[in-house]
Amino acid sequence: MADQTRPTTREQCAEADRNDELAVLRDEFALPDGVIYLDGNSLGALPRAAVARAADVVTQEWGTDLIGSWNKNHWFELPLRIGEKIGRIIGGGAGECVATDTTSLNVFKALSAAIAIQQEDVPARRVIVSERENFPTDLYMAEGLIALLDRGYSLRLIDAPEDLADALADDVAVVMITQVNYRTGYLWDLADTTRLVHDAGALAVWDLCHSAGAVPVRVAADGADFAVGCTYKYLNGGPGSPAFIWVAERHLARATTPLSGWWGHKSPFAMSESYTAADGGRRFLVGTQPIISMATMEVGIDLHLSVDEQALRRKSLALTSLFIELVETRLAQHPLTLITPRDEQHRGSHVSFRHPEGFAVMKALIANGVIGDYREPEVLRFGITPMYVGFADVWDAVETLRRVLDDELWRDPEYQLRGAVT
Numbered sequence: 001m002a003d004q005t006r007p008t009t010r011e012q013c014a015e016a017d018r019n020d021e022l023a024v025l026r027d028e029f030a031l032p033d034g035v036i037y038l039d040g041n042s043l044g045a046l047p048r049a050a051v052a053r054a055a056d057v058v059t060q061e062w063g064t065d066l067i068g069s070w071n072k073n074h075w076f077e078l079p080l081r082i083g084e085k086i087g088r089i090i091g092g093g094a095g096e097c098v099a100t101d102t103t104s105l106n107v108f109k110a111l112s113a114a115i116a117i118q119q120e121d122v123p124a125r126r127v128i129v130s131e132r133e134n135f136p137t138d139l140y141m142a143e144g145l146i147a148l149l150d151r152g153y154s155l156r157l158i159d160a161p162e163d164l165a166d167a168l169a170d171d172v173a174v175v176m177i178t179q180v181n182y183r184t185g186y187l188w189d190l191a192d193t194t195r196l197v198h199d200a201g202a203l204a205v206w207d208l209c210h211s212a213g214a215v216p217v218r219v220a221a222d223g224a225d226f227a228v229g230c231t232y233k234y235l236n237g238g239p240g241s242p243a244f245i246w247v248a249e250r251h252l253a254r255a256t257t258p259l260s261g262w263w264g265h266k267s268p269f270a271m272s273e274s275y276t277a278a279d280g281g282r283r284f285l286v287g288t289q290p291i292i293s294m295a296t297m298e299v300g301i302d303l304h305l306s307v308d309e310q311a312l313r314r315k316s317l318a319l320t321s322l323f324i325e326l327v328e329t330r331l332a333q334h335p336l337t338l339i340t341p342r343d344e345q346h347r348g349s350h351v352s353f354r355h356p357e358g359f360a361v362m363k364a365l366i367a368n369g370v371i372g373d374y375r376e377p378e379v380l381r382f383g384i385t386p387m388y389v390g391f392a393d394v395w396d397a398v399e400t401l402r403r404v405l406d407d408e409l410w411r412d413p414e415y416q417l418r419g420a421v422t
């Protein structure tokens, strides 16, 4: 949507919803009345069809078909079948992507595979480059791997995207970057960055947690080496639904994993005494998969495959631009600082503002029906998921934020209390 046509009244927002071809997608989701859900970047909403699928996998497949389901209901093939679908969403080929485990574990697997390849080719390179602002678990997993390897590897953290080029000295083995930053929403150009990394002789491991399903991604065409990501955010897979790991075809034969469990074995049911890795991405499976969760998440993945991702991206940018503009024009007197890029080329699908009383402000907003979330320090984060958020929702959310700030609703002592999960 061009700037001059951006809505400036609630009626114009409602009009934009009426003209939005993607608006019908909202009916595919079960969202409670009276709630504007701006946290799909943390836990995607429930696809209605997932309820029936979950009931079926529990009552029929588990309850009635019992152990026969591994063959009859194709449970054994689920991580590959769904992995192949996720592969299509992120632009990877067949057999290169599997759905399994958590993003944290898949970061460990991707990093160790990349390091093993570099160890053979360029053993003197012992540095992993990442971002200080990366989601902490990615850095924690790298720390754990480095300690386990005990071979002089170290982590070099950059403070800003423009510092990457300088960090790429001839000692760098692997660069691990999260394409969309969880806090600011900064979006890296995957193709340009991967080229920079390769020109410096390193391999690129991409974390797509906030990009899979949020922005169009083409891992293979853009040259990535490895990619991981989760499915419970923009892919609406459900709480704790399995993550994914993708390996470029050129690395598949050499990509090894230290987590050599039986599900990654070439023939698991041969029960042989030693490990032989399966061909393709299957080797990144470790043990028995969480079938109920995996079967349920396929519904969200299928929903995504049915939608035009370019149209989704256009709507996402129209909504995030509208959100930024409304906050900055209608709430101008309040101390809100945008930390998300204005440049659409570098913006994912969420918008974050800092406010000195961010935590209490978010609690008050949630109590008033607008669910976003809070991230340290002082950050109000709003996930704008174009599958089920509309233009009038954005208007109403900003008006609620205005009321919380104008009337100082956040001062209520109740909103200062912190739970275990923020």
Ligand SMILES: *Cc1c(COP(=O)(O)O)cnc(C)c1O
Binding pocket: 102, 103, 104, 105, 134, 135, 137, 138, 178, 182, 207, 209, 210, 230, 243
């Ligand atoms: C959400 C997120 C994770 C979550 O990891 P889990 O292992 O699923 O808990 C990891 N990395 C990034 C960049 C994320 O945004």
